[in-house]
Amino acid sequence: MKKIVNLFLVCLLAIGLAACSTASKSTDSKKQNTAEIPTKIDKPVTIEFWHAMTGGLEKTLQTMTQEFNDSQSNITVKLVNQGTYDDLNKKLMAAAKSHTSPVMAQAYEDWMQDYINNDLITDLTPYIQNKTVGWTDAELNDIVKVFREENTWNNKFYGVPFNKSTEILYYNTDMFKDNNLKAPTTWKELEKAAQTLTKGNVVGMGFENAIGLNFPTWVQQAGGQFVDSDKEKVTFDSAEGKKALTFLNDMVNNKKIARLAGEDNYMSDPFTRGDVGMYIGSSAGISFVGASAQGKINWATAPLPADKQASTQFQGTNLVTFDSAEDQQKLAAWEFMKFLSSKEQTIFWAKNTGYVPVRESALNDPEWKKHIEENPNYAAAEEQFDAGYYFPHLNGAFAMKSAYSTEIQAVLVGKKSVDQGIKDAAKNSQDALDKASK
Incomplete structure (x- = not known):
């Protein structure tokens, strides 16, 4: 294994992060967490995504990113490989100090804790809840519970799960x-x-x-x-x-x-x-x-x-957006996050890398089940979901x-x-x- 380092509140949250994952959003929570955000990219926007993927993992990410870019008229995502996770962490902290942070990056939850304490990353709750660009309750609750909870701080959702193992x-x-x-x-x-x-x-x-x-x-x-x-x-x-x-x-x-x-x-x-x-x-x-x-x-x-x-x-990083980005860049990053965490893309990512899908719908999809049947070595990880933390x-x-x-x-x-x-x-x-x- 190369360069792999070494994982909950809708009843109370408007974004559906409670243990009761089927609960609906409340009006009061919506008012509390909703902020004005743009809902349309009205001019060409290029964003950088700093990552630490290598080898076949990086090639798979490149394929997915190219598919996303080809599907967009005004958004271009530029991948920037920053080496190992340790290298990425150090470069992100250095960039924050020099006010040169990228728009997006991979981040472990303990990195995110520091970023949140220093107001460095964006609260994604307004994007999730937005009626135009957000997720429905079903789409949010479709994210595997342990991954939803991992990305929640004080009733706010700061990251989208990505490469989970x-x-x-x-x-x-x-x-x-x-x-x-x-x-x-x-x-x-x-x-x-x-x-x-x-x-x-x-x-x-x-x-x-x-x-x-x-x-x-x-x-x-x-x-x-x-x-x-x-x-x-x-x-x-x-x-x-x-x-x-x-x-x-x-x-x-x-x-x-x-x-x-x-x-x-x-x-x-x-x-x-x-x-x-x-x-x-x-x-x-x-x-x-x-x-x-x-x-x-x-x-x-x-x-x-x-x-x-x-x-x-459960280990692996999440996708975060840095607060220093412009509003149009943040929206572009949110669109890319939705793409990478979609059922189709999380299945593609998991099939080609060994990471696990981050959506329940993906885990239950015939394509993924067929993949597990044909490649039984991939089954052990998801068999442990109930024991995951x-x-x-x-x-x-x-x-x-x-x-x-x-x-x-x-x-x-x-x-x-x-x-x-x-x-x-x-x-x-x-x-x-x-x-x-x-």
Whole structure:
């Protein structure tokens, strides 16, 4: 997997973002959130969309953008590749400071939190609710619930979901067949399979170098709570948190039946070489694994194994519009967002990239169902929708993630004990949240 980093209120909101997704908009909410916006592009407008897509992902985005441009008389979208996600984030912050922000960009929810705090991105609620250019209630509620909720702050909708993925289990079907194994569904089965497959030069299990970022999933699978978002308090220094980290550390450092990607950078490389029997990675890596594995190994995917409960974080970026853009540019960006998130385009994107469709209608569409039937490796991600979550909206979330991922990583590379690592991770994470709230 290359350059893939590493997921709710209509009853109260006019834009239909409540858990009761079939509720209608209220008149009062409409009045509260509606703002005057242009509804027609009356002259040629060119907008820049900064992104971090590479390889086949970028080619697919280029195809979609060209189709959109060809369908427009006054809108032209110019794609600008800004490198990795880290590069994109740094360039967006630099552009904001120099007042040279693009009209549109990809953004993770923790980036969006900072943008919102600094009034950098546009509240899309008026566009969504507008009778001329907006979405109907049905169109809004068609967005998968977890993605609607992820893009909602204080009853306002700030982004449109785009490239969404989640972690899945990749496994070598030949190795599993030779050892009479089935895809593991629990931690115990995962550990047993890893133990069985570890022989000679083969290590049973693999984890990405960025496994620390996904530690919330393991804590929640163990039945714990990672953070109390209402109180802005870290809660993973707990029995469940220690159980999760001990499980991972035992596999990697004590039993030697798992390894990190290390110098390989991404686990897909040792997996497709046959150096590991299975690994956990992003569903967006399916196309990369498929291309690399061709002629070398046979493989399949499965949902993440769980302990006390299933849990998986939905990852990937959203589409945002920067508030510095002119009104006509904002409208052009909204039209492009609607296009990219339409049923037809989200199916096309998912079929060609390994990301998941962002609309319920797309998930239920015969074209997508046929694709899943013909390409069963794509099924594992959407099978986890009911267990999906997104990282809570917290001031300091970006710094918090850096804090705990660094400490979890230190444990898994043998530099700290489990107790010390989780203690330091919790302290540094809480410090990040406290600093951001001042």
